[in-house]
Amino acid sequence: MIILFLMPLLGACSKETEEDKVKKVVTSVQQAAEEKKIGAVLEHISKTYRDPQGNDYNGIKGLLAFYFFRHKKVSVYMPNIDIVVTGPTAKAVFQAILTGRGTGEAAGGILPEALGAYNFEVLLNKEDGAWKVASAKWERAGEGALLPQKE
Numbered sequence: 001m002i003i004l005f006l007m008p009l010l011g012a013c014s015k016e017t018e019e020d021k022v023k024k025v026v027t028s029v030q031q032a033a034e035e036k037k038i039g040a041v042l043e044h045i046s047k048t049y050r051d052p053q054g055n056d057y058n059g060i061k062g063l064l065a066f067y068f069f070r071h072k073k074v075s076v077y078m079p080n081i082d083i084v085v086t087g088p089t090a091k092a093v094f095q096a097i098l099t100g101r102g103t104g105e106a107a108g109g110i111l112p113e114a115l116g117a118y119n120f121e122v123l124l125n126k127e128d129g130a131w132k133v134a135s136a137k138w139e140r141a142g143e144g145a146l147l148p149q150k151e
Helices: 002-013 018-034 038-042 057-070
Strands: 073-077 081-086 089-101 114-127 130-140
Touching: 018 038, 018 073, 018 081, 018 089, 018 114, 018 130, 038 057
Parallel strands: none
Antiparallel strands: 073 089, 081 089, 089 114, 114 130
């Protein structure tokens, strides 16, 4: 009898929030990038994508193709993601450590050839019930103040 009473409460506790859905989009893009699956990344990018760097949807597609072609192995580490949802828009702010290993044998294949920490601010819009990346800005960590300051 107690189990029947608690079942609806357990269901309510596990309901996925909009913040959870946005985080799932960001981590799905992360995983697709590590697997070098351009199509899987683009599934989460709005066709109306525009960013301050001058990229549109096709520009991002080309940027991914260039990076994936240049690096045989890609790794993305994101320790924390701060997400704010306001109605049909959301913002995700995080730092990502990106590493890439090319086709060469630098350091015996142990160390990455490319390494960088980047601050990201990603804007998402809800399109047909799904969160899509509408814009993003990024810069090397230490070159600006995209991440919120801890006090």
